[in-house]
Amino acid sequence: MAATKASAIFPLLLLPPLLHLLSSGLAAAGPEVCPSFSCGKLPDVKYPFRRKDDPPMCGNTTYQLSCDANRSTLRIGSADYFVTQIPNIPSDYFWIRLVDPNFAGGSCGLPAQPLSPANWSTAGLFCGSYYWASFMSCNETIQNDARYLLLSCLSRKDTFVYVIVAPEADELVYLHPGCEYLSMIPVAGDAFVMPPSSAVDAFSILQKGFYCNIPARPPHWKSTIIRRCLKKATSMFSDLITSKRLLSIVSSVVRSEHHFVGCVADDLYGTYIHRISIAVTVLILIVELLIVLLILGRFVIAPITLCVFLAHELWVSRASVDTVEKFLRAQQTLTPTRYAYTDIVAITRHFRQKLGQGGFGSVFKGELAGGLLVAVKLLGNSKCNGDEFISEVATIGRIHHVNVVRLVGYCAEGSKRALVYEYMPNGSLDRYIFSSNLTRARTFTSEKLIDIAMGVARGIHYLHRGCDMQILHFDIKPHNILLDRNFTPKISDFGLAKLYPKGNSLVSVSAARGTVGYIAPGALESYRTNPMSIALGCC
Structure with a gap:
């Protein structure tokens, strides 16, 4: 029994060294193959940002920048935003400044996509602010509220488009009847000095952009994540073992490995590290399954196979008897009973x-x-x-x-x-x-x-x-x-x-037979001439 338990625990013991080697390789290779770079007017750009042609291990594809001579662009959701500032501050999280492309040139328009407090977390970025710019459509003009700034360039005959730049709570409380929200975008706090008095002032504030929070991790962060997940899986395995029974050990191993894959997916979902961890875990699960089948086969699979074989033989014999019985019953119905x-x-x-x-x-x-x-x-x-x-x-x-x-x-x-x-x-x-x-x-x-x-x-x-x-x-x-x-x-x-x-050919009858209207004409004629006979040619 001791050897059996050791065999069941062996796959779990095999998982840490395999992935530890992988994580160590990532830590050693990361700093050397992923140097900093310049993008547009932004110098010394580092992880987690990357360029399209950088090696796969460099940066995070979520934060892939498009660079040209004058500007750098980051895609968020369905729109490309101009990146105007990336502070080089060593921290787990830092802020970057983005500018909506529809406001970069001072033109009149709506945000490229809505970024409201309800969906402020987009594509791994956390974009929010105490101040928000809200665009709304009203079916009548707003006369007595200075915060509602009319956008003549977007208004039509019976539709009036307004913008409000104010704290979020104020915008929600003072929404006028007959108005509905069109879109929303955060505003950088340092750009909001006082409430704007015209649409021009509002767009000048929007041209300064807004801030988004991005997690900044060191180049060797992948190996750190793997080690942390392995530690959590091992700790979970120790907590789950409540008995020395084989099924309890196997169940604890499987749940621990599943927890490890989920832990890796939280930070590395979709990366090749995540795919490798899934592949290794699946292989270990297959080994565990084979071990369990070998141990339980003698006591479960063999008896079940024997029972199925006997049931099949009984079914075949009864089917043969039923076939004969159906045939005999069919034969009985050929003659009146x-x-x-x-x-x-x-x-x-x-x-x-x-x-x-x-x-x-x-x-x-x-x-x-x-x-x-x-x-x-x-x-x-x-x-x-x-x-x-x-x-x-x-x-x-x-x-x-x-x-x-x-x-x-x-x-x-x-x-x-x-x-x-x-x-x-x-x-x-x-x-x-x-x-x-x-x-x-x-x-x-x-x-x-x-x-x-x-x-x-x-x-x-x-x-x-x-x-x-x-x-x-x-x-x-x-x-x-x-x-x-x-x-x-x-x-x-x-x-x-x-x-x-x-x-x-001639049959004698004592009286006409059949239903009136259906007696054959030949039979009627024969009956008239000879009431005691009827032609056989008729029915």
Whole structure:
């Protein structure tokens, strides 16, 4: 266990010497490669300022100066300001004087960008003052306030632009109604002798610029920062260790390293030192992770792998059994199944959802154990003496055709009789071709109606020629043509159907069968001439 703890602490012990060497190299190389320079009229400019072509280790890119023969420029935010004074005073912080380019030539205008007390810290510079110049737009002239100096060059017909040079508190208290702030800029305290009496005086004050505070650090400040951050990380590690457990040690190491990277980022964010510290810390974290995995692998990863393997094997075996079970259930549904009346009640969930009502009884929606949706026809007409029920089961029970509805099962328990069909979600054909709803009536195009008619014809042809016995439906009408989810037609309701041997071209009947209006003309003619016969060519 002692060896394990030593291995966990080793990466943290490796971090200080690596970065200490780096910081020492920076301290040794800094003063020699980063001499002072002149920029415009400013002599002996030192760190943290730099020029564009200086070596990467010299100065801070935030304070990069643009130099020409007469002036030096420093970019703050989105504007370039003229640097007029950099005092050479050894201190952690010092002030520099900047001049807004829009006021350098004495021209009339607004500040290049607002520098208000709310955002006085910009791009690493802290620009503020007790005195501020505020520019505001008013919708009427200010008559009785001498502090409001009208800027005629910026005013328009209904808009009047004023400037006030005064302490910040006064500006906020005496803001007139109808006025709103446009921009704000600090004013150098030594330039404000007395309140200006005209816009010319105000701009002469603004031409003298304002002061910004810049942290001044020695050339070896980067190594100092690294040493300070290493010391803080080590101290934090000592404070975090509350037990001698491995997880506590590893957690303390990780948190200490994360604190080190954050400490470096506070002063060196975006520099190559910051990137190197992140890279070294990531490598150490990888080593720590490997150590933890090696120690815990035997007690965690191996058991989890074994459990996953066993669970996978169990899932594969159960999937195989489920596949066989689904196949057997599918085979059972190929032939009509006899159900008890209690099964019918369970399938329809106590006859909860009613689909339709007819002279034969009611139709309810149901669901079998395997999830197959069905339509249950509950026969309630006692006058039929079971003839239609027997005819339905005897005929449709032996039929398997895409255009004939399939009988899934039936129930015959005393006077309770029911037929279980496959569920047709789109109902019967008459709902569409005889509907008063124009949207539903326009569902079918002429091509779709022809497809439905051809499907019905294929179903009738199968009944007449495709079975061992000829099946005569005797009641083909839109009400008995059901549509599945793809609007494929299926012939249903075989209560009036009759079975006859093949080869019979003439069948004797005792009375006309079917629905008036849908009996085939050939059958009517045959019935008129010979009431005891009907042509098989008709349905």
